[in-house]
Amino acid sequence: MASDPAAGIAGTWRRKDKARGNSAVLRMDRDGVASVTDPESGDSLAAAPAGRVAISDRVGSIPRRIEFADAGTFETPDNDAIDRLFYGAGIHRRGFVHELERFRPRLVLVVVAVVALCFAVYRYALPVLVEVAVAVTPPVVPELMSQSVLASLDGSVFAPSELAAERQSSISRGFDELKALSPRGLDGYTLHFRKGGIIGPNAFALPDGTVVLTDELAEMTDDDEMILGVLGHEIGHVDLDHSLRQLYRAAGVTALIMMIGGDIGSGTEDLLVQGTGLLALSHSRTAEREADRKSVELMYRAGKDPAAIARFFELLRDRLNDTGTSDFFSTHPATPERIEETRRYAEEVMNAPDCCKPE
Ligand SMILES: [Zn+2]
Structure with missing residues (x-):
């Protein structure tokens, strides 16, 4: 035309x-x-x-x-x-410059909005995506992840436990009592004894309910209740899906979107199956506090000392001075605030008998 x-x-x-x-x-x-x-x-x-x-x-x-x-x-x-x-x-040119001048404040606004959006994604969208991912994760994923983590530890640092059979069975009996009171029930958690080797005194939980206790940690005390306090804390990590959350948080937004969308890329698959660095990821302070409280409640409901985990942390704190560091200590710092807070919560639980009914 x-x-x-x-x-x-x-x-x-x-x-x-x-x-x-x-x-x-x-x-x-x-x-x-x-x-x-x-x-x-x-x-x-x-x-x-x-x-x-x-x-x-x-x-x-x-x-x-x-x-x-x-x-x-x-x-x-x-x-x-x-x-x-x-x-x-010559008018279009003038019009164009005129447009640009009108646009400049808008450009600044756009940049500010993009920065705010990026911040919001990390601050708000990531936690939401993590929750969605945890909710849609089929049980087989944490199982695979946990099995492969334990297998690779068995192949590298762990050795079969040398803890006396009577000690193992008395700790196992206590662990069964805690399991029976926990949401996943008796089949939901398995306790494994291992000689920790370079890992030293340690206890940790994998996302499928596998709980590992090293001989070195069990040998720190003759008091089974203290050990059960630690195991109650690990049960808390399992129940609250802390490991899975931590892993997903590390995986990042892209991997989560792919996973929620059902498109598990090879990178994500590797991450999930190998559980790479699952142990290296330390839980947040909030997660630790939640697990401490779970231990207190669980021990109380099992008719045991709710402050047992606090006593264990005190032991850890005192031992640190003469035996050097422990891996458990590095991921579970026995800070005075933590000990005090746990003791305070134990008091609270003992004085309010109906505070923590089974879920
Ligand atoms: Zn912990």
Whole structure:
């Protein structure tokens, strides 16, 4: 559609309040006033100085829109004619600069909005995605993950436990009592004794309910209740899906979206199956506090000393001075606040017998 500039540019006129358009002609006079007229009647539909109309950007062959502020919009597919008409008069250029100046504060706003969005994704979307991922994870995933972690530890650092059989069975009996009171029940948790080797005194839980206790930790005390306090804490980590959450948090947004969408990429699969670094990921302080409280409640309900875990932390704190560090200590710092808080909660639980009913 080529137009003769003198004859004007053919297009469609749409009044502001009307959806339907009528054919119209756009012209520019010598004073730089753009006007739209009805080609049949010759009636003027709109007119404004060219600098006052808004011209849409040229994008491929998309029809150009020329907006006359209050009157309406002229639309034409003849992009070249529009460029000649406005650009030739030097008005388009001015209009463009004018646009840019109007745009600058908006650009700043866009940048601020993008930064805020990125922050919000990490602050709010990631935790939500983690929760969704935990909820949609089929039980086979934590099972596979846990089995492979235990197998690789058995193949590298662990040796069969050398803990006396009577000690193992008395700890196992206590563990059974705790299991019976826990949401997953007797089959939901399995206790494994291992000689820790370089891992030293340690106890940890894997996401499928596998709980590992090293000889070195059991040998720190003759008091089974203290050990059970630690195992109650590990049961708490399992019940609250702490390991799974921690792993998903480390996996990041992309992996989570892929996983929730059912598209487990090879990277995500590796991460999930190998449980890489599952042990290296230390729980957040909040997770530790929650697990401590679970231990207190569980021990209380089992008729045992609810402050047993606090006593164990005190032991750890005192031993640290002469035996150096322990792995359990590095992921479970026995800070004075933690000991105090656990003791306080144990008091609270003992004084409010109906505080922690079975779930
Ligand atoms: Zn813990």
